[in-house]
Amino acid sequence: MGEAATVLRGELRSLVKEQIPPDFLGAFTDDPADLEVAQSFSRLLAERGLLCAAWPEEFGGRGASVWEQTAVREEMWAHHEPRGAQYMGVNWVGPTIMRHGTEEQQRKHLPPIARGEVIWCQGFSEPDAGSDLASLRTSARRDGDGWLVSGQKIWTSYATMAQWCFLLVRTSREERKQQGLTVFLLPMSDPGIEVRPIRAMLGPHHLNEVFFDGVRATEADVLGTVGDGWRVVQEVLAFERVGIARYARCERLLMAAPEVLGDRWETLPAELRGRWTRMLIHSRRARLLAYQVLSLQSSGRVAPADAAVYRIAVTRLDQESAAVLSEIATFAAADxxxxxxxRRAVEDHWKYAHAATVASGSIEMQRILLARSLLASA
Structure with missing residues (x-):
């Protein structure tokens, strides 16, 4: 990664140690103080130019390399994402607006993201359109010089606290279902938007239903070109799937196990320690796959199939490492x-690992995407 990324990594670890409580397990727990910790920490990162380090300076970044930004991602996820929901705006909403937004949209949306002042949610999945996203039914119909948006989204993370929604809807019926889709950038404060939380083992704020009842949108709210939303979203998903450095948390927990157990480590069954070693190898394999995709993206290529390879590997790593760590945690002292x-960190990892199977596109759909790519290139 280079010396600059190494120095940055050290700076981030010092900030986390100084600013984040040692028992912090993420922003979205039953304790509201955890969310405030994340919001405060995001503002601190922004003040130091670290929240959106790789963004151009004119958009609130400091023009750092993609590898420095990767170091930020890795350190944040390894320490239970103390940026809270900000990663969504930083990792893919902001970059997508840079690529497809008008100058007015860039001036309006990018500086608040770079300052850590705004939370975004993603309006993609629907009750009958999850993995098959192109089958969505939420629609926007023409109304004078604007649009009226109606429909329902589900599994929408952070919708209860978000100020803006990156929304994919159908604006026309075409021969192929991937056609006629459009992205809108809509304020969550609109009275026609209703959010209903869905309780889950991941804790509050994560999952929600969102209903749109005649929400008015204008041409200024359209991201990119009307009807070209599917192409935009394919880029979004490629960035999103590699933007969360899940392997970093796996590796940190795996490396912590011998240190926590001390002399007890040698009493673990040899088979369990062998599986632990295999998980370390898999975590480093996932890291290299992520670096490969990042290298392609930094050169201007967005490759959904390459992102799918990484997504498959890191999802398996999540789940298999969670199983190994859960067994190891039974040897930890109770007092x-x-x-x-x-033990609490391992339990938290186990919860997320189970959700990883379907988050950002189910693992089955990633395999189908990869298979289609291989067949097309054969």
Missing amino acids: DEPDRRF
Whole structure:
């Protein structure tokens, strides 16, 4: 990654140690203080030019390399994402607006993201259009010089706290279902938008239903070209799937296990320690796959199939490492504070690992996407 990324990584670790409580497990727990910790930390990163380090300076970044931004992603996810929901705006909403937005949209939306002042949610999945996203039914119909948006989205993370929604809707019926889709950037404060939380084991704020009842949108709210939303979203998903450095948390927890257990590590079954070693290898394989995709993206190529390869590998890593770590955690002491923190962190990882199967596109759809790519190139 280079010396600059190494120095940055050290700076980030110092900031996390100084600013984040040692038992922090993410912003979206039952304790509202955890969300405020994340929001405050995001503002601190923004003040230091670290929240959107790789963004151009005119958009609020500092023009850092993609590898420095990768170091930020890795350190944040390894430490239970102390940026909270900000990663969504940083990783893919902002870059997509840079690529497809008008100058007015860029001036309006990018500086607040770079300052850590705004939270975005993603209006993609629907009750009958999850993995098959192009089958969505939420629509926008022409009304004078604007549009009226109606329909329902589901599994929408952070919708209860978001100020803006990156929304994919159908604006026309075409021969292919991937055609006639359009992206709108809509304020969540519109009275025609209703959010209903869905309780889940991941905690509050993560999953929601969102209903749109005649929400008025204008041409200024359209991102890109009307009817060309599918191409925009394919780029979005490629950035999103590699933007979360899930392997970094796996590796950090795996490396913490021998340190936490100390002398007890040698009493673990040899078979369990062998599986632990295999998970470390898999975490580093996932890291290299992520770097390959990032290299392609930084050269201007967005490759959904390459992102799918990474997504398959990191999802399997998530789940298999969670199983190994859960077994290791049973050897942790019940009355020791570092052991207790380790067990809680492993439990949190286990929860996310199960959700990873369907988040950002199910693992089955990633395999189909990869297979189609291989057949097309054969």
